[in-house]
Amino acid sequence: MDNSYLKHGRRKAQETLEALTDEKGRQRAGFDWLDANFAELILYSIRHVQHHAAQLNLILRQKTDSAPRWVAKAKSS
DSSP: OOOHHHHHHHHHHHHHHHTOOHHHHHSBOOOTTOOOBHHHHHHHHHHHHHHHHHHHHHHHHHHHSOOOOOOSSOOOO
């Protein structure tokens, strides 16, 4: 399986968080539909992904009576 997209996303997230300063975190997120600063946008995005992961687990549980177990930490490559 080619996981280059996953690696790219992980690297980009890590670089973004490492470069986050107080000043950058307070800057407006730049979306007309969301009144939030950059730090709030990061938290909003995390919750959004969690929401979709929960939806997928619900569907898997309903259709197959099985769903992935909770993963506390991803394996580093």
